[in-house]
Amino acid sequence: MSDPVQYPYFYRTVPSELHLSAGISKLLKYFGWKWVNIFSSDDKSTVRAVQILKEEIERNGGCIAFHEIFPHQRRITSLEHQKVERAIKQSSIVNIFYNNKHSEFSLQYVQKLKTYVKSGQVFISIGEAEIKTPNQYQYHFQISNKFFIFKPFRKVMPNFLKFIREMKPVWQASDFEAKHWWKDLCNSRCPKMIRRDCNSTSKIIVFPHCFSTSFRSSYNVYNAVYAVAHALHDMIMSGSRNGTTWTKENREILYSLPWKLHHYLRNLHFKNGLGEEMYMDENGDLATGYDILSLIVLPDGTLKYEVVGHYNPHAPPGQDFTIDEKAIIWDSSFTQKPPQYRCNPSCNPGYRKLTKEGKPICCYDCIPCAEGEISNQTDMDTCTTCPDDQWPNQKRDACIPKVITFLSFEEPLGIALTSISMFLFLITSVILGIFIYYRDTPIVRANNRQLSYILLISLMLCFLCSLLFIGHPEDVTCILRQTTFGITFSIALSSILAKTITVVTAFQATKPRSKLHKWMGSRVSNSIVLSCSLIQIVLCLAWLFTAPPFAYLNMRSEIGTILIECNEGSVIAFYCVLGYLGFLAGISFIIAFLARNLPDSFNEAKYITFSMLVFCSVWISFIPTYLSSKGKNMVAVEIFAILASSTGLLGCIFFPKCYIILLRPERNNKKDLRNKFDSKTENSIVYTVSSAIAIRGFNIW
Incomplete structure (x- = not known):
């Protein structure tokens, strides 16, 4: 009917079904009700409104559990009653009765509802149940405080009840139904507010309008009459301003020109007798809304419709829908107030x-x-x-901030590693002091004391460089970590390699016609240390100039933490540095292993073999352990490898010498060194001579 082409002169003084659907969906959304049954009639306007209602419900995340359409021109059959009964018997359901809005909700149907309504259910209707006889109050007890009813907004018009009591309907004498309607109001059983003061001898059995609670659409008719009156007034006043004289003839023309009145109705804006602002919207609908009523039965059995909310589609957003929860009296059967209706319980946060x-x-x-x-x-x-x-x-x-973590000096693991590192540093310092103090003894001089000093100092630096791996990583410390570690270890391994080559060369040089005499001396061993260390320095510089290490926030390594760690920059360069150390260790191990059976007194090869075996074992096991570790455990694994391999070198090479120097000083002399060999064999004599020559070459004796 709102189609301006098909019905250009149609005006509505009651809210459109489109607005009613939106109002019901807002009520469902307000209370969070998402599981509903719908019972509706099959008239055209209702079908369209219910379709809009269903779309609104689904848009708000709700679902239609059951929808039954009944014919609006006949009574509901028993089979249809059974369908309704089965649907209503489901728990956690909101039941919406969307019947033709021009007929009130049938109280007789309410009486049937009470036989199978489960506790804790809510009903929404667009029809207000009419009380036709006093004894019908009892029908409401079963569904009281469970019904929400949408009714077009209305008020009691001024003097309306007085008009009903005092009007003399002479002009309705020809209407038999109207005549009886007014006569019925003369009955003494009618409420005083509408009972007419007249003589009536008819015996009335049923007089439903005596107990009417709505008087149908009286308020809407009231506004419609006012709207037409104001439009006519505006049109007449507009004509008088133009000099038009309103005669009987041109007044008759008025009724044949509805488009003239149409113009004034379109632009209508007035106040009715209640002082309310009235105007037509773009669809020709009066800008009014709905009252939301709650059906309440008071303890004394009195039926009451309490206004608990309003819906006005013409109000500004946020003010169009209001609910007064304090005015709602929930039925005692509700375990939760307001109740919740869902197919499933709500999913909690998380x-x-x-x-x-x-x-x-x-x-x-x-x-x-x-x-x-x-x-x-x-x-x-x-x-x-x-x-x-x-x-x-x-x-x-x-979401909460992740814990920032790194291997710090304050935590137990950091304290333990720091303590071990400093303890081993002090032990190495003590051993260096012992070697310096006993520098002129045969056992110190026989093992090339310059290389021993270099090796001990490099091991001290190795123990100290492990401290760079502890604490808050910065770009500078990340660069110093790997480069310092790589260079100090290359010096240590170069010293061991030089020691091994020197031992082998010393014994080979004593053979007749050997040309290795010129390779004896400290200059060759120092050159080996310098050249091997220089290669590692070049690798580290290339690493720093291409892709140096840097501090990195690792947010995915451990759950709930941000790990501050050093990114190696170039992984290839990192493994090249480790690979070069492995190469030096491998060469030293092979040479020392081949020279392990040379005489003990002047031979470090056996000790170097064991030290390289420990060193290689540690770093071979380091690689898979390092790759399988996460977070600060990776740093701890690398520190442990540094400390363990350095301790292996220190213990295998220097502890036996310190034992002789400190606890067996009688063995630390020339005579003891000579007597260690078997003088009965020729080989021993040869070896003694060659050893003496070799020792002279080292400037020992």
């Missing part, structure tokens, strides 16, 4: 909905959010991912 296969979207399972995700509202379809610097709390309903 969970998300997973729709059940083959079920409506309102029927779902609640599953926890995945790691790294949260949901901070109820019934969320998806969980949201926390930012990189945050992590879900235990309930997964909020």
Whole structure:
């Protein structure tokens, strides 16, 4: 009817069904009701309104559990009653009765409802139940405080009840029904507010309008009459301003020109007798809304319709829908007030909905959010991912800042590694002091004391460089970590390699016609240390100039933490540095292993073999352990490898010498060194001579 082309002169003084559908959906959304039954009639306007209602419900996340359409021109059959009964018997359901808005909700049907209405259910209707006889109050007890009714906004018109009591309907004498309607009001059983003062001898059995609670659409008719009156007034006044004289003839023309009145109705704006602002919207509808009523039966059995809210589609957003929850009296059968109606309980924060296969979207399972995700509202379809610097709390309903972590000096692991490093540094310093103090003894001189000093100092630096791996990583410390570690270890391994080559060369040089005499001396051993260390320095410089290490915030290594660590920059360069150390260690191990059977007194090869065996074992096991570790455990693994390999070199090479120097000084002399060999064999004599020559070459004796 709002189509301006098909019905250009249609005006409505009651809200449109479109607005009514929106109002019901807002009520459902306000209380969070998402699981509903709909019972409606099949007239054209209702079908269209219910379709809009269903779309609004689904748009707000609700679902239609059951929808039954009944014919509006006949009574409901018993089979249709059974369908309604089965649908209403379901729990957690809101039942919406959307019947033709021009007929009140049937109280007789309410009487049938009470036989199978379950406790804790709510009903929404657009029809107000009419009380036709006093004994019908009892029908409401079963559904009282459970009904919400949408009725067009209305007020009691001034003197309306007085008009009913005092009007003399002479002009309705020909209308038999109207005549009896007025006569029925003369009955003494009618309420005083509408009882007419007249003589009536008819015996009336049923007089439903005596107990009417709505008087049909009287308020809307009242506004319609006022609207037409004001439009006519504006039109007449407009004509008089133009000099038009209103005679009987041109007044008759008025009724044949509805488009003239149409113009004034379109632009109508007035106040009715109640002082209310009235105007027509662009669809020709009076800008009015709905009252939301609650059906209440008071303790004394009195029926009451309490206004608990309003819906005015013409009001500004946010003010169009209001509910006074204090005015609502919930039935005692409700365990939760206001009740909740869903196919499933709500998914709490920390969970998300997973729709059940083959079920409506309102029927779902609640599953926890995945790691790294949260949901901070109820019934969320998806969980949201926390930012990189945050992590879900235990309930997964909020993102909290990640804990910043690194291997610090204050934590137990850092304290333990620092203590071990400093302890080993002090032990190495003591051993260096012992070697310096006993520098002129045969055992110190026989093992090339210059290389021993270089090796001990490099081991001290190795123990200290492990401290660079502890503490808050910075770009500078990240660069110093790997380069210092690589260079100091290359010096240590170069010294061991030089020691091994010197021992082998010394014994080979004593053979007749040997040309290795010129390779004896400290100059060759120092050159080996310098050249091998220089290669490592070049590798480290190339690393720094191409892709140097840098401080990096690792947000994905450990759950709930931000690990501050050093990124190696170039992984290839890192493994080249380690590979070069492995190459030096391998060469030293092979040479020492081949020379292990040379006489003990002047031979360090056996000790170097064991030290290289420990060194290689540690670093071979380091690589898979390092790659399988996470977080600060990776740093701890590398520190442990540095300390363990350095300790292996220190213990295998220098502890036996310190034992002789400190605890067996009688063995630390020339005579003892000579007597160690077997003088009965020729080989021993040869060896003694060659050893003496070799020792002279070293400037020992």
